[in-house]
Amino acid sequence: MSLVQTYDRALVSKIGEGGIDDAAFHAKLEQSREALDWVRSAHANKELALLGYAGKTDDVAAIESAAKTFAEGATDLIFYGTGGSSLGSQALAQLADYNVPGLGVLRDGPRLHFLDNLDPITLDKLFAKLPLETSRFMAVSKSGGTGETLTQVMATISLLQANGHGDHLARHFLGLSEPEAGKKNELRALLEPYGVTFLEHDTGVGGRYSVATNVGLLPAAAAGLDIAAVRNGFMDALKPILDGAEPKDVPAAIGATLAACAADAGKNVSVMMSYADRLERTAAWWVQLWSESLGKDGKGTTPVRALGPVDQHSQLQLHLGGPRDKLFTVVTVGFAGKGPKLDPELAARVGEPVFANKTVGDFAAAEGRATADTLAKNGRPTRTIYIPELNERALGTFLMQFMLETIITARLIGVNAFDQPAVEEGKILAKKYLGEG
Numbered sequence: 294m295s296l297v298q299t300y301d302r303a304l305v306s307k308i309g310e311g312g313i314d315d316a317a318f319h320a321k322l323e324q325s326r327e328a329l330d331w332v333r334s335a336h337a338n339k340e341l342a343l344l345g346y347a348g349k350t351d352d353v354a355a356i357e358s359a360a361k362t363f364a365e366g367a368t369d370l371i372f373y374g375t376g377g378s379s380l381g382s383q384a385l386a387q388l389a390d391y392n393v394p395g396l397g398v399l400r401d402g403p404r405l406h407f408l409d410n411l412d413p414i415t416l417d418k419l420f421a422k423l424p425l426e427t428s429r430f431m432a433v434s435k436s437g438g439t440g441e442t443l444t445q446v447m448a449t450i451s452l453l454q455a456n457g458h459g460d461h462l463a464r465h466f467l468g469l470s471e472p473e474a475g476k477k478n479e480l481r482a483l484l485e486p487y488g489v490t491f492l493e494h495d496t497g498v499g500g501r502y503s504v505a506t507n508v509g510l511l512p513a514a515a516a517g518l519d520i521a522a523v524r525n526g527f528m529d530a531l532k533p534i535l536d537g538a539e540p541k542d543v544p545a546a547i548g549a550t551l552a553a554c555a556a557d558a559g560k561n562v563s564v565m566m567s568y569a570d571r572l573e574r575t576a577a578w579w580v581q582l583w584s585e586s587l588g589k590d591g592k593g594t595t596p597v598r599a600l601g602p603v604d605q606h607s608q609l610q611l612h613l614g615g616p617r618d619k620l621f622t623v624v625t626v627g628f629a630g631k632g633p634k635l636d637p638e639l640a641a642r643v644g645e646p647v648f649a650n651k652t653v654g655d656f657a658a659a660e661g662r663a664t665a666d667t668l669a670k671n672g673r674p675t676r677t678i679y680i681p682e683l684n685e686r687a688l689g690t691f692l693m694q695f696m697l698e699t700i701i702t703a704r705l706i707g708v709n710a711f712d713q714p715a716v717e718e719g720k721i722l723a724k725k726y727l728g729e730g
């Protein structure tokens with residue numbers, strides 16, 4: 294089993310006042326049956342394209358081959374794309390040490406740069422330092438019209454042209470966007486005239502769910518990960534639903550039920566605290582998934598991400614002593630016994646004999662356990678997820694569990710998990726302001 298979830302410490306019966314009412318939980322869990330039936334039938338009828346990617350193998354070789362061609366001989370892989378066109382691939386790439394504190398810049402293989410934010414100073418400095426001959430750029434945008442991504446791509450085309458690479462843009466770039474199909478697609482309009490190859494974005498899968506597709510998996514393959522294992526992990530999370538398991542035996546249904554009950558009880562903040570550097574980007578991915586999927590019609594809860602142990606020294610005081618408006622998910626991995634071992638003499642010298650012969654992982658594991666216990670003891674509803682071994686399959690399971698949890702939560706609270714109407718207003722205004730100078 295790649296994930297072990299416990300939730301008894303989210304309930305009043307276990308933690309007392311501050312917990313989620315048991316009767317409300319069981320009633321809501323019963324309601325989740327409808328959502329599970331819907332997911333099962335959407336899978337059978339191919340109504341929700343995302344679900345078809347669980348366990349899918351027939352496109353893996355093509356994704357791996359495109360990744361190989363893209364990364365061949367490259368020192369630097371630059372990924373343009375924002376939101377769902379970047380965060381899922383970052384979450385996966387972090388398994389291959391991308392953006393891991395201290396280690397990210399030393400990882401094996403080509404350097405990975407996910408430029409999901411638009412910042413002129415970053416771009417100027419990066420452009421001045423990149424070895425252009427061996428740099429490859431991948432531009433991802435489902436719509437093809439996202440201003441940030443288009444801006445970065447236009448700037449890069451001009452950079453390459455100004456530095457004598459204008460005749461080889463097809464070698465330097467790879468695009469991924471929806472097929473044109475009569476619609477305007479600015480990204481394709483920019484790059485296709487140079488002969489740049491485009492992969493197709495599944496039109497039925499929104500950005501924040503696209504980690505399941507070539508959007509998430511191509512960068513992961515370029516980073517050297519086993520993408521077939523990721524797909525198997527997706528199926529591990531979906532299978533209990535397809536098998537018709539009872540809601541109590543579906544981890545995503547439990548998580549969604551807790552979230553919906555917490556919202557009903559006025560606990561409007563959902564905290565994911567992960568004890569692993571390699572889950573930091575996953576939490577960032579989850580923040581978009583949760584926010585854009587649920588935040589509508591005055592509903593939704595606010596996602597907060599925390600990394601352990603570091604954020605014990607930043608957020609934990611608030612979580613333990615502040616308002617009782619939160620539901621916690623503490624994620625730990627099988628760290629016990631891992632990492633450097635501590636010399637007993639040095640442990641004695643600092644007056645901490647408990648450290649003697651313990652590993653760094655022993656301490657990190659003890660801290661995750663202590664945080665979950667302390668939250669529960671202080672009446673903070675806490676679910677835990679333990680990942681014995683954080684690998685491609687386990688991360689795939691985790692990602693799919695949270696996509697399903699989000700979809701089920703949306704059905705429980707009565708919102709559409711697949712649109713994001715409010716975001717468009719700001720986008721239109723930004724282009725207006727840009728035009729006004």
Ligand SMILES: O=P(O)(O)OC[C@H]1O[C@](O)(CO)[C@@H](O)[C@@H]1O
Pocket residue numbers: 375376377378433434435436437438439442500501585713716
């Ligand atoms: O892939 P696109 O179309 O560039 O969109 C990027 C992101 O922008 C959003 O549309 C929000 O503005 C997200 O939903 C999406 O993941």
